[in-house]
Amino acid sequence: MGAVTDSIIARGDLAHLALFLWASGASALAGLALRELAAANRRFDHFVRELARFNRRYSGDDP
Template sequence: MDDLTRAFAERGDLAHLALFLWAMGASALLVVALREYAAAMRRFDDFVRELARFNKKFGGR
C-alpha cells in the first residue's frame, strides 16, 4: 500500500487517490447497509410467517 501511495504522490495524483479511497469506503458502506437490510427483511418475514401460523392455529383470520 505504501508503494501505491508513493506512486500517486510522485505523480501529483493525490486528488485521484483521495477520490478512489472515498469511493471504496462508500461502496463498502453500501455493501454493509444492504447486508443489514436483507437480514432485517428476513427477520420480518419470519415474524409475519409465525404470526400467520399463530392466527391459523388459534382461529384468527
C-alpha cells in the same frame, strides 16, 4: 499498498487517491447497508410467518 500510495504522491495525483478512498468507503458502506437490509428482511419474513401460524392456530384452521 504503500508503493501505490508513494507512486501517486510522487506524481502529484492526490485528487485521484482521495477519490479512490472515498469511492471505496462508499462502496463498503453500501455493501454493509445491503447486508443489514437483507437480514432485516429475513427477520420480518420470519415474524410474518409466525404471526400467520399464530392466527391459524387460534382461528381453528390448524390441526
